[in-house]
Amino acid sequence: MNHPENLLYAESHEWLSIDGNTGTVGITDHAQNALSDVVFVELPKIGKTVKQKDTAAAVESVKAASDIYSPISGEIIEVNTKLSSNPELVNSSPYTDGWIFKIKLSSPEEAGNLKNVKDYQALLGK
Amino acid sequence: MPETSDLRETPLAPAHKALGARMVEFGGWNMPVSYTSILDEHKAVREKAGLFDISHMGQLFVSGTGAEAWLNSLLTNDIRRLSVGHGQYTILLNDGGGTVDDLIVYRLEEQRYLLLVNASRIEDDYNWLDRKKNANVSLENLSADFGGIALQGPEAETILHKTFDEEKRPIKRNQLLFSPFKGIDVIITRTGYTGEDGFEFFCSTEVLTDLWNKLLEEGKNYGLVPAGLGARDTLRLEACYPLYGHELDSGITPLEAGLQGFLCFDKPEKFTGIEALRKQKQEGLTRKSVALEVVGVGAPPRAQYPLMKDGLKVGEVTSGGHSPTLKKGIALALVEISASQVGTKLEMIVREKPVTVQVIKKPFYRKL
Numbered sequence: 263m264n265h266p267e268n269l270l271y272a273e274s275h276e277w278l279s280i281d282g283n284t285g286t287v288g289i290t291d292h293a294q295n296a297l298s299d300v301v302f303v304e305l306p307k308i309g310k311t312v313k314q315k316d317t318a319a320a321v322e323s324v325k326a327a328s329d330i331y332s333p334i335s336g337e338i339i340e341v342n343t344k345l346s347s348n349p350e351l352v353n354s355s356p357y358t359d360g361w362i363f364k365i366k367l368s369s370p371e372e373a374g375n376l377k378n379v380k381d382y383q384a385l386l387g388k
Numbered sequence: 389m390p391e392t393s394d395l396r397e398t399p400l401a402p403a404h405k406a407l408g409a410r411m412v413e414f415g416g417w418n419m420p421v422s423y424t425s426i427l428d429e430h431k432a433v434r435e436k437a438g439l440f441d442i443s444h445m446g447q448l449f450v451s452g453t454g455a456e457a458w459l460n461s462l463l464t465n466d467i468r469r470l471s472v473g474h475g476q477y478t479i480l481l482n483d484g485g486g487t488v489d490d491l492i493v494y495r496l497e498e499q500r501y502l503l504l505v506n507a508s509r510i511e512d513d514y515n516w517l518d519r520k521k522n523a524n525v526s527l528e529n530l531s532a533d534f535g536g537i538a539l540q541g542p543e544a545e546t547i548l549h550k551t552f553d554e555e556k557r558p559i560k561r562n563q564l565l566f567s568p569f570k571g572i573d574v575i576i577t578r579t580g581y582t583g584e585d586g587f588e589f590f591c592s593t594e595v596l597t598d599l600w601n602k603l604l605e606e607g608k609n610y611g612l613v614p615a616g617l618g619a620r621d622t623l624r625l626e627a628c629y630p631l632y633g634h635e636l637d638s639g640i641t642p643l644e645a646g647l648q649g650f651l652c653f654d655k656p657e658k659f660t661g662i663e664a665l666r667k668q669k670q671e672g673l674t675r676k677s678v679a680l681e682v683v684g685v686g687a688p689p690r691a692q693y694p695l696m697k698d699g700l701k702v703g704e705v706t707s708g709g710h711s712p713t714l715k716k717g718i719a720l721a722l723v724e725i726s727a728s729q730v731g732t733k734l735e736m737i738v739r740e741k742p743v744t745v746q747v748i749k750k751p752f753y754r755k756l
Contacts (some may be wrong), residue, residue, distance in 0.1 A: 298410075299427045301710040302687050302717075304739065320739060322492040322688055324710050327616055327739075346685060 263386075264291045266357055270373055271382035272333040274315075277357065278376060280367070285334055288361040289321060289352060292386055297323040299354040312338065314372045319362050321352060330362060334372050340364040354377040381383055391543060398443035399535045399593040400600055401682035413621060415508035417444040419617050423632075424431035430712040431621055433582050436611025437541030439603055440620055446510035446531040447590060448517065451500040454524025459501060461657040462520060463493060463651045464642060470495040475504075475562045477650055479642050480513065481661030486637040487645070489513045492579060502564075502575070504590075506632045509729060520660075539603055540586030540623075543610040545589055548587055550606040552576070557616070558587065559592060561756070570595050581620060583627030583753050598612045625718060626711055628679060628751035634706045635720055636678055641753040643668055644722065645677045646750065675703065676728040679750045680736075682717035686743035689719035689736055695727070702727040706738065718752050719745070 269277040275293035279286045294300065304320040312318045312332040319330040341363045345351060351360040377385065395418035404411065409420035420441065422429055432438050450459055457470055459466050465478035475494035487549060489509040494502040505513050514529045519528055539547060548557055556567035558578040566573040572595045580586035604612060621631070630636050635645050642651060643665055653662065680689065689708025694701050703723030711718040719736075727734055730749050735742035 298422065299425050304687055320687070322710070324622060324712070325421065327687070327690060 263295065264357075265379050265382060267379045269357070269379065270333065270376035271379065272315075272331065273385060274331045274378055276330060276333045278333040278373070280370070280373060283367050283370070285328075285336065285365045285367055286361050287318070287333060287363050287365060289330060290357055290382070291356050294353045294356045294360070297321060297326075297328060298353070299324045300349045303349045303352060304347040305326070305343070305345065306338045308338055308341060310338045311334070311368070312336065314369070314375065321349075321362075332365065333376055334365065334367055334369070336365040337370045338363050339366050361371065396444075398441055399596045400441045400443060400519060400537075403597055403600055404441065404614075409614070409616060412617065414617055415506070417442060417507060418421075419444060420614070422616040422618045423614045425623050426616070426622060427712050429613060429615035430622050432611060432613045433541045433584055433615055433619060434713060435542065436509075436613075436614030437539060437543040437547055437586075437605065437607055438582075438613055438619065439600065440538040440540065440615050441536070441600075442538045443535040443593075443596065444507035445536055445614060446505040446507060446513070446529070447534045448503040448505060448510075448514060449500065449528045449530055450488065450503065450517075450525060451497075452525040453499060453502055454522060455499045457657060458522060458525045459493065460655060460659070462517070462660055462662075465493075466652040466655045467493055467495065467501070469657065473564050475502075475579070479647060479650055480516065481642070481659065481665075482516075483485050483660060483664065485641040485643075485661040485664030486638040487632070487640055487642060488516050488638065490630060490632060490636055490647075492562070492577075494577065496564070509632060516643035533592065533718065534590045535593045535670055537589045537596070537600055537603065538580055538582075538586060539589070539607075540580045540582040540615075541584050541612075543607070543612065544584070544586040547603060547607040547610055547612055548576075551602055562578070569599055574599065581629055582623035583629070583751070583755055584623075585756065606712060621707075622709055622712055625707055625720065626713055626751065626753035628720065630677075630720075631707055635722075640722070641665060641668060643673060644675055673725055675722055675724050677706065677720055677722050678728050678747045679752060680708075680719040680721050680734070680745040681714070681738075681748050681752070682706070682736070683733065683744040683746050686717060688717035688736040689721075689745065690738075693738045695721055695723055695745070696737060697727045702734065717745075723747075
């Protein structure tokens with residue numbers, strides 16, 4: 263399974279990419295594979311503030327609904343509206359076209375609570 | 389949920405693992421939920437064919453000089469209408485008119501019957517029947533001796549032709565016959581739980597894997613794929629077939645579930661629960677099982693989501709999900725009569741937010 267080296271990972275299987283003061287969030291290849299067949303993504307409201315580990319979005323597969331937790335605290339500044347009509351992008355390209363939301367970081371130091379790729383893969387037992 | 393080690397496995401478990409299936413717990417069994425993707429397996433069954441492991445289902449045999457009269461006093465449909473080698477969908481009720489199980493009964497001989505029951509209900513059904521038994525009937529639970537496979541989809545008949553003798557195939561819906569495979573008699577029925585034409589096979593567990601592999605091999609050129617419980621659930625939901633524990637349970641009557649067509653009020657034997665149903669008919673239903681679809685773009689329904697009308701709770705979803713055929717969220721729901729008219733719009737509460745759903749005519753998908 264593919265887990266890029268330049269990302270940070272939450273134990274709940276979200277990834278975070280940080281560019282200056284902005285973070286981009288999605289779910290990992292492992293998560294999309296475990297869910298399979300994503301048919302609906304509930305996007306957060308722009309302007310909403312979330313704390314690290316708060317529920318921020320939801321991804322629904324044919325079988326079940328799964329909460330998506332924000333890997334870091336901040337304010338939601340952009341959402342991937344393409345997912346409304348093409349939720350399957352979460353399966354087909356979890357790290358690029360399938361990103362879920364962007365967040366303005368309020369506590370960038372929380373990134374230290376996240377895992378690097380090596381630790382994330384260790385968590386998955388690979 | 390039981391630990392994985394407590395789960396029962398079907399004789400096909402090694403075959404599922406070899407095919408890379410994802411396994412889940414269902415009714416105490418470790419069963420394949422999908423092999424590749426639920427959407428792909430669903431599509432294969434609608435357009436070509438799918439092969440399901442249904443070994444978890446139960447087989448109860450009833451025989452004896454009193455078998456016909458006795459079963460007819462317990463089951464809601466009329467088995468006198470069955471000739472040898474035919475079956476019918478029917479319902480077993482408790483005294484209050486609630487549902488013990490829904491099942492298919494086949495007449496194997498004049499006074500010998502097969503009851504094909506839900507996996508999660510085998511013990512309860514057996515105990516219920518055993519308590520009601522009289523001296524002229526014998527009841528056997530042979531569920532552990534049988535494995536089962538369902539072959540479903542428009543190509544199912546062609547694949548069956550490749551595998552079994554011409555003369556030894558069921559022609560009509562709900563027909564049953566015995567056909568030899570590797571020297572063992574296999575029960576073949578023309579039925580299913582997908583809304584497509586298809587067949588179910590029940591046989592001794594020793595030849596089950598060989599039959600599974602043979603059907604997969606013969607079906608390869610016709611688009612046959614192994615299909616899991618995930619697709620089985622979306623397929624039956626589109627066809628509006630009830631699932632015990634969801635649309636039916638000990639507190640839900642078949643009138644509420646919309647199964648009037650399987651209730652014979654006028655047969656000579658009064659079936660258990662008939663008085664409660666008559667009373668319910670006379671007084672009028674207060675709630676009913678309906679089909680719902682999500683209006684516009686919205687989260688797919690899931691079992692137990694509350695349904696609101698004018699700010700009041702009027703029911704809840706009993707089964708829901710994404711319909712691969714309609715490409716939208718669909719559900720079966722038990723709602724108050726005031727909210728059951730086709731066209732009624734309701735608010736379904738998903739993660740504390742309302743999603744608009746509408747009552748539509750059953751079923752979502754009909755081919756048969």
